[in-house]
Amino acid sequence: MSQTVDRALSILPLLAQGPADLGQVAERLGVHKSTALRLLRTLHEHGLVYRQQDQRYRLGARLFALAQEAVENLDIREIAHPHLAALNERIGHTVHLAVHEEGEVLYIDKVESRYPVRMYSRIGKPVALTVAAVAKLLLADLPEPERRALAAKLDYPLYTPRSTPNAAAFLKELAIVREQGWATDLGGHEESINCVAAPIRGADGRVVAAMSVSAPNVVVTAEELLTLLPLVRRTADDISREYSGTTPPKEASA
Incomplete structure (x- = not known):
């Protein structure tokens, strides 16, 4: 220069x-x-x-x-996809990418599991706000008044005995997610499906998207899936750095 x-x-x-x-x-x-x-x-x-x-x-x-x-012209899906694909190649489980738009949390990318048992989720489909791990991460990043207002107006369907039952429990869980920087759905939406998720952040530190790894418990137990959390968080951090421009683009790490 x-x-x-x-x-x-x-x-x-x-x-x-x-x-x-x-x-x-x-x-x-x-x-x-x-x-x-x-x-x-x-x-x-x-x-x-x-x-x-x-x-x-x-x-x-x-x-x-x-x-x-x-910022408006950045395509988080385009940036994230090579990283999601590399993670999927390494662990074999379904990988999702989701964003919060107009009151909904939507899947915008998915890399299918290599195992015969597949998830019914699809790109463009809204997730269950009160139980999905990606939703918890995106909603936990909202300012507290917005979190409280949202929690008060949501319905809390009991998909399984592990579903979030009410607004108080939901706000408590969001506070924990906000503090720890990751989220889980261990049988909250479907008893047979477990999920771990990590946030993708922009240059200002705000959560712009969330990625997750999901698997049925006939393939991997919840405990085994949780051991992948450091790898999931590392992948999300790599995407965050590339998205925010703090590191130059590189081959996705696995």
């Missing part, structure tokens, strides 16, 4: 900490004020910085618009 570009880019994280005047920018970059001014003017022309009336500079609206546009 050229020295000029490097210096210009170094201004942005400085201004992210708050407005700064020309002298502060020059001092931080270790350059003469004339050089700093030239860089600031270039960034200003592109809308990346803005000069206030007090002559201090702050980040420009164009930078925020570009960031928002980039």
